[in-house]
Amino acid sequence: MKIPVSRSFVRLSWITLVFIYLVVIAGSFVRITGSGMGCPDWPKCFGQWVPPTDAEVLPENYQNIYSEKRKNKVEKFMKMLSAVGLEGEAKKLGDNMESILIEEEFNARKTWTEYANRLFGFVAGNLILLSFLWILLKYRKRRLVFVSTVNLIILVFQAWFGSIVVATNLVPWTITVHMLLALVIIGLQLYIIRMVSPVQQKDLAVSKTIYWLMFVIFTVTFAQMFLGTQVREEIDFLRKAGVEREDWSTYFSIPFFIHRSFSWLVLVLIAGVYWFKRKDRELRIIHWSFYILVVELVSGILLAYFNMPGLIQTAHLLFASVLFGVLLMAMFRMKSKNHTSEI
Structure with missing residues (x-):
């Protein structure tokens, strides 16, 4: 399906793809540096939009505070898993709750590494949202609207699931799901480019x-x-x-x-x-x-x-x-x- 669009929108589509890939790279760097729990909460980091650089600005019992918050989120997630028939995974989380709720000490390097990853995700997410609004307001082609809508929905789910990855203290299978969802988003963005780019339409x-x-x-x-x-x-x-x-x-x-x-x-x-x-x-x-x-x-x-x-x-x-x-x-x-x- 060939859809005539402006060069600006084609350029935006490619830039969006680049930022999605930057999120993948940043996520990998977070993992190899062990910075996944650099921010114990989500979407804020230590309760702030701009994270601290020193533990002295945090409450003395900050580890207990964020551990308790994550416990509440994990318990809600366990109920959700059970509701959709994944009782086994819910039970595993419950059995490993003690290790899941271990809270790391504040480390500025890890905190800012994870924060940079979130910034890339924030930019990529807003670019996908901008593309969706652009399509909805200007082009309104049925297939293009459908694909961009699905991409946006999966992005929102991916953002929420990112909070689950943090809450469960990086349980391996959640990281795998997080990665596979990123590939789905890449695939949908490529399909949008296929529909709007004159070169890729050939x-x-x-x-x-x-x-x-x-x-x-x-x-x-x-x-x-x-x-x-x-x-x-x-x-x-x-x-x-x-x-x-x-x-x-x-x-x-x-x-x-x-x-x-x-x-x-x-x-x-x-x-x-x-x-x-x-x-x-x-x-x-x-x-x-x-x-x-x-x-x-x-x-x-x-x-x-x-x-x-x-x-x-x-x-x-x-x-x-x-x-x-x-x-x-x-x-x-x-x-x-x-x-x-x-x-």
């Missing part, structure tokens, strides 16, 4: 073979990102258990090895598509997918064999997210030729 004609190969590559890549979140959960558990970073790799389970093996499968498939289409300038999106995947694999190798350096973890997530976006846009734009299955 279809790419490919054979059925190439189309289905790219579909398999995209599917496996998405599965890889999910497996990556499982590996990340294992890392979080090992960190909390006090296992030294250089010993993490010895504790990894099956998801890590599947994640590593599937990476090579994706490389082989996309390298094959790249080789056959390397001279086709119309399919530069495939070329970019190949280049990004190579960098992604290099970062994965560095993670596996060089004791999980923190910044490489952020780079790994960034390139995985970008690869997801590029492949998704490729799937949006590619149209298979019905009359041939040749490469």
Whole structure:
């Protein structure tokens, strides 16, 4: 569906996408620095819109105050989980309530790291809201309004769920859900760009073979990102258990090895598509997918064999997210030729 819009709106759509990715990067940096609980409440930080820089301005019993607030929120969340049939997850939260409610001491560096992450989220959220209002007031195209509305609703849910991640003291599965919701928001924003950008509106004609190969590559890549979140959960558990970073790799389970093996499968498939289409300038999106995947694999190798350096973890997530976006846009734009299955 081609929708004529102003260049300003197209530019806004791309800027919004960039800020969504910045939120993903900031979130990863928060995790590798252990700053997730730098702000024990949400949306404010230590009850303030601009967080403190020194513990002296906080009440003496601030840890008990915020622990009690989080307890109330967790209990409400447990009731909600039970109401939708997730009694098992609610029980796990209840069984681990004591560890969940452990309140960290104030650390200015961690507080401001988490606060910066929230600022990026605030900007990205307002850009999505601005896009929604722009569409609603000026363009009013049914599909565009629908997609932007869904994106805004998921954004609001994501913001609320972010408060749950904080309240539960970074319970691993909540972080995974938080990440997957971010990918959904990226996907919806890319679809909006597909509908409004003249460049992205151009279809790419490919054979059925190439189309289905790219579909398999995209599917496996998405599965890889999910497996990556499982590996990340294992890392979080090992960190909390006090296992030294250089010993993490010895504790990894099956998801890590599947994640590593599937990476090579994706490389082989996309390298094959790249080789056959390397001279086709119309399919530069495939070329970019190949280049990004190579960098992604290099970062994965560095993670596996060089004791999980923190910044490489952020780079790994960034390139995985970008690869997801590029492949998704490729799937949006590619149209298979019905009359041939040749490469």
